[in-house]
Amino acid sequence: MADTVSYRPKAGEIPTQPGVYRFKDDKGRVLYVGKAKNLRARLSNYFAPLQNLHERTRRMVLSASGVEWTVVGTEFEALQLEFTWIKEFNPPFNVQFRDDKSYPYLAISLGDTVPRVLVTRNRSIKGARYFGPYTKVWAIRETVDLMLKAFPMRSCSDSTYKRAEQAGRPCLLGDIGKCAAPCVGRITKEEHKSIALDFASFMAGNDSKYIGDVGRKMKAAAAEQDYESAARYRDQLAALETALSKSTIVLGDDVDADIFGIAHDELAAAVQQFRVRGGRIRGVRSWVVDKELDLGLAELVETVVQNAYDDEVPPPRLVVVPELPEDAPELEQWLGSVRADRGSSGKVVLRVAQRGDLAALAQTVGTNAKNALILYKTRRSGDFVARSQALADIQEALGMPDAPLRMECYDVSHLSGTNIVASMVVFEDGLPRKDQYRRFSIPSSTDDTESIYQTLSRRLAYLADDAAIEPAPDPTTEPVTGTDLKKFSYRPNLLIVDGGQPQVAAAARALADAGVTGITLCGIAKRLEEIWLPDSDYPVILPRNSDALFLIQRIRDEAHRFAITYQRQRRSKDVNSQLVEIPGLGPARARELLRHFGSVTQLRAAEVTGIAEVKGIGPTLAQAIYEALRA
Known part of the structure; x- marks a missing residue:
């Protein structure tokens, strides 16, 4: 076998600037897209001796017949171009997403003249605000039913709305107080849109503000002996508190964050995303990633985060991940640009939770990801x-x-x-x-x-x-x-x-x-x-x-x-048998040596002074061990 592939470019031909590279096969198909802040340093890793490459990287390099690169100005531009090319070419050796779930969302069609709240799996409604995803349809329908008591906005279909408008008579929801009935002019369309905006603001995490406002209005109405209005505010307050009780408080009221957990093996990775708004878990999403190359956790984080916001939902200001990728600042900049494009202000911070409630929740999300990976493999193998x-x-x-x-x-x-x-x-x-x-x-x-x-x-x-x-x-x-x-x-x-x-x-x-x-x-x-x-x-x-x-x-x-x-068992036995043959070193001390250094490689690399630090090993015995392992 040759030391490397025949199409390896000369080192001097590869620039040292930031850029994006593409490996192609002999038919011109793009096999892999990657980015680098130093193209020469990054590509040299692929053209190391083949026997030193990870088997999956070696497979990709051998499958390709050439490599091309494009130089860009900054690492941020490299990140953007890599993302664009992966979407365009769908390379087989890049991470493949297997999100076969169609999640239900709560959507408010703010782009309409008379906005509507609905439960949908359609993510392409123009001008709509989405909340979720929810894991169960019945849970989101129950939430909507409760929220309409506090924010009585339209939830009927277009045909039902037009029919009521033509007949001059509202539907049942208007009669029972779950719709303000703009169809028959009980309120103006502008007033109805204001209710819809309040509904969206409440779902976005501004829940404590509305509960405080409704509570003050109820007390003011009661003080003025306007008991009918006070009763209406009381019912709204009860509806809001009931809706909030359905979602657990996990962080402070002012915390908006997305928390990611990733569990992976050689072939697949399971991802869990908890969406926390106003300190409460507002949505949970999970999906599976197919891995072709041997990717570390940091590399997976970058790809997962990019694809998590490939829709109309803007990222929050805080994104918590299990490990920071190498180009975390550029990824933060990209997330900030996505957030700005979708009508939200403020920069995005990407970080690893170290302590406190946020770290505890991140650990929970990670545990869910591990269970999801086990479940994914079990279901595929256990389904008759x-x-x-x-x-x-x-x-x-x-x-x-x-x-x-x-x-x-x-x-x-x-x-x-x-x-x-x-x-x-x-x-x-x-x-x-x-x-x-x-x-x-x-x-x-x-x-x-x-x-x-x-x-x-x-x-x-x-x-x-x-x-x-x-x-x-x-x-x-x-x-x-x-x-x-x-x-x-x-x-x-x-x-x-x-x-x-x-x-x-x-x-x-x-x-x-x-x-x-x-x-x-x-x-x-x-x-x-x-x-x-x-x-x-x-x-x-x-x-x-x-x-x-x-x-x-x-x-x-x-x-x-x-x-x-x-x-590995055979290798361990070989080392143990070699150690126990040293005079004065029995099985117990041999086990203590391996436990102390953690691996045979570390033990072989240790100096005499380091070996002598192990409990029960003196300088003379340490010298004998050192010489025996190098014999």
Whole structure:
């Protein structure tokens, strides 16, 4: 493998100014868009030796055939241009949003001559003010019903309003006091619009002001013995207080903020957004993000915040995130411009909550995000209908005679060619069968394809068509504790290997050498998540958001996790055995060393004086440990 890709530009050709870059494939498709305050420094990270890149970054770099860049004046302009290009090109390696929910909002159509309050999922009503989103339709309808007692504005449809206007008789809502009936002239259209503006102001967080005003009016009317007006104000006050009691006070009355929580793994991220207005939670929104590259939390925050305000709702003055991105000042400037464009004044502050009630609420939002990620994965894997459809789609895509009711997936893990191990995970009916997982230790191998061949050869020995008796147990194959060894011989419908054409070819050779037939074989490559079949020049491309691809990704990731876990156990045993061989250092002190330094890497990097600081380790023993770890 070459150290880097052939299209790498010369270092002197890349400018050092801020800018935006695009990776493209050989057909001109934009694969990834990114920004940098120093283009040369940023792009050099992608053109490091391929073996040093994260596997997902390496996949993107290898999929591309060229890179282009555009220089801009400031980092803020780079942020704006990156956002525009991502929206325009929808690059597959940038974060993909999967917000399949259609949230209900409370909308007030202030752009109309006679404004109307309504519950809607339509976000494109011209001139409307939106509040929410709400998670339940019944909750927002209940809120509207209460609020109309305090702000009796129009809530009927256009046809109902015109019919009442022509007939000169209001509808039922006008008769029961939940509408001021501008349709029949009980109040002017200007007076009605004033009520609508008060309604919008109350929903925007100015609730304490209105409660105080209504309370004072009620007392003044009672003092003047205008008991009819006092009773009306009393009913309005009760309606306002009841509406407020539906939302919990979480912060001070003057706090308007959006609080984000993000939980993520290698493939997906769950986002929770709490909208706090006037110290109360006014709306909750959640969605899922698909990750193609390995992004840190700070990079996710930037993308999530940008997309959260890609609608008509202006950002508040305070946005709380779990971690600040590198270009937080530029992101604040961009949010401020969005806020100004949508008719709100004041700059936007982006920060991480450190202490107090705000930090406690941010922790709650983060917990909700973690639960949402677990629920997302559980629902996709636990839904029987989705699993059945996924198995049927895999059968059709791979041309299998039957649905893959039993699938086995294999992955290889090693550390610079040492401690080579492999894993076998089993899914039956789309669900993991952990009692049938296997772990393989591989004494020696030339590369990953040879390791795949060895692993499958040992597993297929139990399935050989001409095997008269079951082979003797393989001492380098480890079942999970408590496993029935006879289950190892169950025939799978589908064998999956983690890799592309070379790995699939090695697995096909193992099948042929073992004389096993009737089992479908495929590999899932980490380049564009394509599926490779033996002797095929073109991959099978499953829809990115399909349940079939999700199931194959899940079994691949489980095999990877299982292999990595075993490989780390082997490494830990190697270090422990090396430590306990040092005279005067027993198992207890070895554990204390690893606990103190936190990792084997930190222990190996430590100096003698640092090792001697560990409880129970003196200078002489520290010197012996130092020399043993470098022997």
